[in-house]
Amino acid sequence: MKLKKFDSINVIPFIDVLLVLLTIVLLTSTFISKGIIPVSLPNADNANDMKVKKEVIITIKEDNTLHCGKEINGLKNIQEHILSLPKDTPIHINSDKNSKFETFVNVLDMLKKHNYSNISIVTKK
Numbered sequence: 011m012k013l014k015k016f017d018s019i020n021v022i023p024f025i026d027v028l029l030v031l032l033t034i035v036l037l038t039s040t041f042i043s044k045g046i047i048p049v050s051l052p053n054a055d056n057a058n059d060m061k062v063k064k065e066v067i068i069t070i071k072e073d074n075t076l077h078c079g080k081e082i083n084g085l086k087n088i089q090e091h092i093l094s095l096p097k098d099t100p101i102h103i104n105s106d107k108n109s110k111f112e113t114f115v116n117v118l119d120m121l122k123k124h125n126y127s128n129i130s131i132v133t134k135k
Contacts, residue, residue, distance in 0.1 A: 066092060067132075070105040074113045089120055097125055104132045 068088060069077045078088045092101070101121060105114050121129055 065100040065102060067102045067104060068117055070109045070113050072106040072108045074109050085116060085120065093124060098128050101126055101129045102132050
């Protein structure tokens with residue numbers, strides 16, 4: 011009996027495996043991008059409450075006025091509010107594209123002076 015010689019490789023099973031792996035990666039990446047995977051947590055009598063870090067959003071409007079939330083206005087009032095928070099509190103800066111860069115630098119300088127490092131600048135894509 012003579013053995014049959016193969017001149018090419020059958021790649022269809024290889025493509026099937028790759029498509030399954032691609033499906034798994036895409037499904038997993040959607041959970042990772044949202045940052046939330048729905049989980050039903052068990053109950054415990056001696057569980058401690060986790061302290062959720064509250065984020066702070068500082069807004070610089072077009073007329074260079076500063077706002078933090080709805081009630082806090084002005085750099086001095088924002089500074090007093092932020093100093094009452096832990097140093098690792100997430101701080102987001104929303105700055106209007108037509109506001110003065112100097113106002114943005116003043117806010118950033120105030121945060122760096124008090125050693126706040128978890129600062130992000132919000133932009134639009």
